[in-house]
Amino acid sequence: MNIFNIISELEKVDADVHERLGYYSRRSLFNTLGKKVSAFAVPALVASSISKAYAATPAAIDVLNYALTLEYLENEFYIKGNGTANLIPATDKPVFAQIGKHETQHVAFLLAALGAKAVAKPNFDFTGKGAFADVFTNFKTFAVVSHALEDTGVRAYKGQAGNLMATEDKPLLEYALQIHSVEARHASVVRRLLNTKGFVPGVKGWITLNEGSPAAVYAGDDNTIQGGVNIDGISGKSKAAVTEAFDEPLTKEQVLAIATLFLA
Amino acid sequence: MKKMNVGSSEIEHTVDPVKSVNRRNFLRNAGLATMAGTVVLAACSDDDAPDSTGSTVDLGSGDVGILNYAYALEQLEAAFYIQVVATPFSGMTDAEKTLFTEIRDHEIIHRDFFKAALSTNAIPALEVNFSAIDFSSRASVLGTAKVFEDTGVLAYNGAGKLIKEPAYLLIAGKIVSVEARHAAAIRDMLMPNSAFFAGDDIIDNNGLDGAKKPADILAAVAPFIKTKVSGANLPTA
Numbered sequence: 001m002n003i004f005n006i007i008s009e010l011e012k013v014d015a016d017v018h019e020r021l022g023y024y025s026r027r028s029l030f031n032t033l034g035k036k037v038s039a040f041a042v043p044a045l046v047a048s049s050i051s052k053a054y055a056a057t058p059a060a061i062d063v064l065n066y067a068l069t070l071e072y073l074e075n076e077f078y079i080k081g082n083g084t085a086n087l088i089p090a091t092d093k094p095v096f097a098q099i100g101k102h103e104t105q106h107v108a109f110l111l112a113a114l115g116a117k118a119v120a121k122p123n124f125d126f127t128g129k130g131a132f133a134d135v136f137t138n139f140k141t142f143a144v145v146s147h148a149l150e151d152t153g154v155r156a157y158k159g160q161a162g163n164l165m166a167t168e169d170k171p172l173l174e175y176a177l178q179i180h181s182v183e184a185r186h187a188s189v190v191r192r193l194l195n196t197k198g199f200v201p202g203v204k205g206w207i208t209l210n211e212g213s214p215a216a217v218y219a220g221d222d223n224t225i226q227g228g229v230n231i232d233g234i235s236g237k238s239k240a241a242v243t244e245a246f247d248e249p250l251t252k253e254q255v256l257a258i259a260t261l262f263l264a
Numbered sequence: 265m266k267k268m269n270v271g272s273s274e275i276e277h278t279v280d281p282v283k284s285v286n287r288r289n290f291l292r293n294a295g296l297a298t299m300a301g302t303v304v305l306a307a308c309s310d311d312d313a314p315d316s317t318g319s320t321v322d323l324g325s326g327d328v329g330i331l332n333y334a335y336a337l338e339q340l341e342a343a344f345y346i347q348v349v350a351t352p353f354s355g356m357t358d359a360e361k362t363l364f365t366e367i368r369d370h371e372i373i374h375r376d377f378f379k380a381a382l383s384t385n386a387i388p389a390l391e392v393n394f395s396a397i398d399f400s401s402r403a404s405v406l407g408t409a410k411v412f413e414d415t416g417v418l419a420y421n422g423a424g425k426l427i428k429e430p431a432y433l434l435i436a437g438k439i440v441s442v443e444a445r446h447a448a449a450i451r452d453m454l455m456p457n458s459a460f461f462a463g464d465d466i467i468d469n470n471g472l473d474g475a476k477k478p479a480d481i482l483a484a485v486a487p488f489i490k491t492k493v494s495g496a497n498l499p500t501a
Binding site for chain 2: 094182187231
């Protein structure tokens with residue numbers, strides 16, 4: 001099973017697959033509106049459609065809707081998994097119940113922040129077009145998809161922090177960071193479970209090099225250039241340790257390619 | 265006065281690309297030679313002369329101050345895990361030793377990265393005070409590790425909005441999620457198969473981790489750092 005191939009094949013047969021993400025559709029709508037209404041009307045439109053607690057730039061709204069799409073994906077995944085009888089062993093239910101609770105809270109939080117600007121939830125296919133056909137009947141497959149979604153979430157939020165640096169977006173930056181670290185906690189515990197259950201022997205709570213499956217989720221995590229300096233070998237430590245010490249971001253395009261696998 | 269400061273730093277950030285480039289260069293040009301240099305942190309040296317704490321280390325201001333703040337915290341974490349691995353608590357399993365060794369290495373890498381990146385702007389090595397930690401006790405070690413990792417997450421989450429340079433924000437983001445992974449692993453060791461890895465004691469009703477400002481974090485870790493550290497010049501907004 002080669003996930004890269006599956007994605008590229010998908011893109012060949014379904015050129016507008018990205019357009020099916022609500023995120024893109026909504027952004028287009030937003031851009032169209034921006035062109036048609038006057039420069040004075042746009043801020044009023046934004047102000048009236050976002051919860052009054054937040055003053056955010058259009059770029060930040062884009063980021064929040066992107067985050068919301070990912071949270072929709074995660075939330076529905078755990079609602080289905082936690083609600084499926086005989087999938088999650090009793091001993092592991094507290095972990096996935098807690099993760100699911102947080103994803104539900106993240107969706108609610110982002111919906112409240114975005115108000116009328118929130119994108120709609122897409123329809124999902126958690127079998128990944130058949131790549132994970134037994135996702136809700138085989139706990140191993142469920143846990144593998146879970147860790148992939150969590151690691152994607154960590155890398156996705158990280159990739160957007162720089163788009164939330166405007167003064168008026170600073171509260172949103174802090175909230176995004178507060179979600180980001182929760183996703184990292186989720187990823188860590190599920191990865192540890194994959195090891196202890198023998199599903200992925202040797203996998204750690206942190207990402208080593210670019211190891212992991214689906215490969216697209218871990219692409220580029222073996223980077224050793226930090227702050228413009230190649231720190232491979234720093235402190236006499238192995239490259240594996242150096243890459244574990246830094247989680248790398250994913251671009252929006254990389255994340256959407258991963259998410260597309262799970263779009264119905 | 266405060267408003268003037270905010271305004272001037274905004275200008276510096278947005279309309280002075282030369283300064284911005286220089287800041288990035290200071291990371292790129294950071295001498296790798298300094299990375300080989302050992303940072304010696306004396307752990308548990310209870311009998312040191314009090315004059316070693318005579319001077320206060322000022323973290324500095326602006327982004328350099330925030331990076332030094334991170335460097336100080338990474339020094340603390342690295343020193344802790346170096347001691348944990350050097351003097352394992354009785355009954356430490358091989359799996360536990362492996363995990364502590366990995367976390368130790370991550371923290372050493374973080375510490376030495378900041379030292380190299382800050383170069384001549386780096387604060388000196390801090391002297392720690394671990395007299396309150398019983399390194400022979402699993403409960404004491406894991407309990408302290410939990411506090412340090414959760415504190416690291418709170419600190420980076422709270423520092424993010426104080427950073428001006430996007431490249432530094434990204435680096436902080438790359439590190440904070442690793443600290444969160446550590447925190448979850450340590451919590452998982454304390455209470456396996458439970459919600460404690462991201463427990464309701466630390467995650468709020470919106471599913472958010474915490475975020476704390478430097479002044480609060482520095483006060484919280486002060487008992488563990490013998491050297492007096494001042495964050496008086498750090499940005500606050």
